[in-house]
Amino acid sequence: MPIEEDFTEALRTTLLTFEPPNTPSLVQAGVRNGRRRRRRRATAVGVSGAAVLALGGLGTAVVPGLLPDGRTAHHTTAGPAASATTGSATASATPKPTFTRTLSADRALATLTALLPSGLTHTSPPGGRQSGQLWVDDGHGKSLLEVHVSRQTSTTAIRSHVFAGTTPLADGTLIKSRQAPPGTGPGHTAVNVLHPDGLYVTLMQWQAPSQNSPSTPSTPILTLAQLRAIATSSQWQ
Template sequence: MSGRVQTARENVFTGWRRVFGLIVWAGLSAVVLTGCDSSQSAARPSVSETASAQEMVRLLEASLPQGKTSGQRGEGVSTKPGTLPSAELVFQRGGRSAHVQVMLGRIPVPLPAEVSQCPDTAVHPYSRCTITTLPDGATLVQDQSPHQEKNPSGGKVLTARLIFDDGRQILVSQVADPQAKADSAVTALPLTLKQLTAVATSSTWEPVLNTVPTPPAGGSGGWQPTGKEISLVLEQLLPAGISHAQPGGTEGFGHLVVDDGHGKSLVAVNVQRWKPSDDGMAKLFAKGETLPDGTRLSIRKNPANRGDKGTIEWTVDTFRKDGIRIVVSALNAPAYALAPTRPDPALDIAELKKIALDPAWQRVTRR
């Protein structure tokens, strides 16, 4: 993280998408191909030793049900860092149109926990997601989320992710064609989630996966606490008489929805580790308070970044001498994309400060 100050809010929004990097509608350095009718792809294409962009597109077309395709483009297997074999096209069927994309890759092992997690409900409250372990041990994550969080009744993004224990992964996604007219085509997609999953789990991709270079081994996991660990500590530190529910999070981030009888409020904790001498942290806390034990402290009351209109966020940000940063925030809404349910967050600054400075956090940061 050196050289880049990433606040708790920024860390939340990069969460589950960070692992896949190019998850949905990445700008492909693509080869553009001519359109065709996928119903003509009767024979299953063979895969050369190193799949090309054209082969990726043909494989995707062969995996789809009958329909018309256009706007094909793809990326072949490459040793260039950040380049993943992929294909995308516009698929039309039954008067409905959508962009469909497949992306293949390998993740260093051990796998980050968020690889096989659903989108975090603190940021994606309208996500409808399931996780299934298949007979061969692979993990299947199926999700349906709004294309725009602030318009949950509008167009949807459907994704099917298949993750193998050795780091191989397949991501297939579908989103309404942005060129389609503003009618039922925006909300009605040509492929069901079941059909999209059939593309992701097709044996068609196995030869390509076998040609994707194996990345260097990942670290041993390190110190970063899980969302569950953070949420458990947060539960214990809540003021008496306040109810809580919906624990969640990902590595380094945990949250609860609390209710004091006057409306639901999201309370979130972000745990980070920095170099004690990091210049970014020095600038961030330059105007903050320094406590007797050397901990830096900053307090903010701002409109919630990416929150609904009227959503506010109160934050107590702390940076310890050992480089551990504990950020505790509360909203006047149950999630970042939801409308406010109350005038102010359920916890005040004094209560947030008490949580952030509690010694209990040492249990999840001493590793």
Template structure:
């Protein structure tokens, strides 16, 4: 999703957000902030490249059907970048860690590593940019054009104590019926690198035949290479041009593991390398940390007797647990957003409760949103005075799309309310 300098990128992002939300949600839904247990994890690789490429965040639908654009949309993911009114990042001075790799170098290197074919350049950045180096191209091997995007970054500094598996994108729960995936596997390579290989579809509901394959690789020294490809000239908005993306999944892994990208990572200036989660004010690993923390808070706050049988989390904003209290499986999910004060009026109507500390609370009990037979969804939606929004929902099924396994969710409205209002969330409220 390159930034087109001929027109306002914010208008493009807002238009794309409206288009995506309109195609994914029904206006009469009391939908939560995220699109469900699969959406965030399924598109994590693509979104990482999109965020680093200057694209805005995804459109969000709030309770009551209000369309929201995150207040942080377009904000930078690195401490050395400041958002401007135009949405174009402004860099502070950065000291190269090695010889500068230009945007042209990135495209040339990617072209050299691809099989024989025609390469058309798209968005590209080098290590002289305030954002991680990127190369996006259209590649045609004579069997149809496919879009391909490659991003190089640094995660925690690496070293003996660093485990690449802690940073690589994990496979989602393949048992979920709407995962939109054909396969997902995580492998450890001979050099200690860990890679997750995903074959699936751009849209989890497969409303289009656009396939999205990806490789996310993290090395022992902290280099991350994320590659995504599609069987169309663009990930969205273009017709399918070939049955599958141009590179096989093995070729995609080989491309991600190429030594050339490690040399690129060594040239990323120290000032804009992704900081440690323990670094104050960091936004790099802190995103992964936040997702794990959400899951930890959720599981710890569950009532006695609710045994967790499976769980998962997105890098940010989302976690879920499938619990069983002896009466059948019940899916429980939490969505968390920051800085949502401006949207409070649209989210909390006259029926909402306002607590003495300014926290707003709304509840809803109704049918599930994704068509599982007999599924009901109970929701408690809260917003602190500082704008942090915590939404928790429970279902009377092991997932939103499978038939009910019990008459009611395993958690009552009172228990959901207690979890949503837990002071533990304040840890993530900054």
């Protein structure tokens, strides 16, 4: 006997054997409650049947659920083939790390300090020990230096964006220098170096104590040639 008929028969038997109290409203409420339950059961059976048909015919069915805040979410239940496709898509969409390690700011600053020309004083700005920043002063004002060093495992994106159009040196090293146009804020120079083994050094100089301050020295403390010499030093290896 189908489940709907089982439920209906059980409900009918219960109602026949039930002796209602003298209050007619209680009887009517019980009948209404039984009808609601029967409709819910019928609806549940219909939904289950539709889900089975969808699984058999399409291989995938969307099953609604509720998020903790009460909003409706949809989860996909897939067959073996669909699961394999979904897994591959998820794996390919997951970004892979592009570097194996980054030189700590303390070590990078220690190397940078050792490579500075003589005659300069240097101090650490607030937060500089964590961000790889250093103040240098030639007696005419402070400039901000910033250094980042990492070991890249994939250099495709860096080559196509940072070093686009750059001719490598004989050993395969790429060097790219950039200078901010005059009138666009404090003087700013950056040198990027990418070695064939994936070692990537970025050295930046602002002609001011901070990135947003007016230029303090009339000329950059470190010339472009000096910045390139520091960034290409073998001490970063």
